[in-house]
Structures are given as C-alpha cells and as structure tokens.
Amino acid sequence: SYVLTQPPSMSVAPGQPATITCGGDDIGRKSVHWYQQKSGQAPLLVIDYDFHRPSGIPERFSASNSGNAATLTITTVEAGDEADYYCQVWDATSRHWVFGGGTRLSVL
C-alpha cells in the first residue's frame, strides 16, 4: 500500500520559516492535500490540490509538489501555527485514501 512519510516533529522560532515535507513514491503525480490540527480540535484544510490555499487561510501558507516529495511552507511562523500537520493523497491503485503520519510543529 502507498505510504506517506513525514518528519514526526520540528521546532521553529516565531518569525522564521517552517517547511514540512511529505515523502511518497512519485507523489508528484498525485494531488496532495494538507490539514492543520490544533490541540483538541478537528483538522482544518490549509492547502488543497498541491498548492491551492482555501479561503481564509493566511498567505503565509504555501505548498508545492514534485518528484517524490510534497512540501508545506509557512513563511513566517506565528505562535498560533503550533499544531500537527498532515498530508493526504488518494491512491488510485489501491483505492485508498492515505494520510501521512503527521508533523508536530512547535513554536519556540
């Protein structure tokens, strides 16, 4: 089955950039969606179809997808960005939705 690999955690100082990777075999050929989940809350869509930012999501959030890795970038991290971030793809071969293991972003 298709596997998405994310770093378990990262720490970033406020005002600095954060880049979260999501690795998968030829993931550049798939559409990647990104979700933010703050403590005790339901997930929130922050990026859909590789790089599209839904209404209400700050411009600080951007993303790309190519080759074997998709990336979510927060250009200037704020305290309120502290959360778990998950990537998700549809694997047409197995007909499964797949989530990455999640990356916990801590703001120092």
Add this chain to the structure above:
Amino acid sequence: QVHLVESGGRVVQPGRSLRLSCAASGFTFRSHAMQWVRQVAGKGLEWVAVLSSNGGDQFYADPVKGRFRISRDNSKNTLFLDMNSLRIEDTATYRCAKGSASVGVTGFLDAWGQGTLVSVSS
C-alpha cells in the same frame, strides 16, 4: 455554515457491533462524498472509509474491510458507519468529514465533525 455532528460512540466489548451516525447540515449533503477518519488519542489521523455522493462507490481501509460498512441516507442528511466484530485496536475518536467531490470519491475534506469516541474494552 457546514455542521457535522457525530454520535453513537460508547464503550463496547470486543466482538460486538456499533453504529455511528453523522448528522450533516449547512450544505447539499446528497451532492458530496463523505468519509470517516479515526484517531487514537495522541496519535495521527487514519482514514477508515469513503462513500460517494450517490452511494455507488465505497472503499475501506484494510484494517476495517469486511467488518465496517459505510452508508448514507440522503433524505435525512445522515452518514453512518456500521462497525462489526470490533477489536481493541478499533478504539479511537471517529470523525466524519465532508468531501469536496460531487462525483466519485476523490477531492479534499473541507469540513470535519468533532468526533465520537469508541472504546473497545472487555
């Protein structure tokens, strides 16, 4: 405003069955694929099942295939998850989520419920 409210979660013994419900409002329920996603406390998101808008396509994660069944009543704006032969490892918070797709099962999840807790324990 989209609203998804899950119910039905409780403590249940291994091997027993349970039905979860997800009441939807604020959008045209019959026009959207829906998913169930579960999360063990302190762990990551795990996809469980997806159902197309008309119920014609449904797919399941390997750990639940053959035991769980996803269904919907478009006349009552409600999504269901019938869980059979429950195992201890099925213990998790179960959330329903609204898909963006009006056809098929692809598309992102643009709204989530708060979840209902299922605890499988003897």
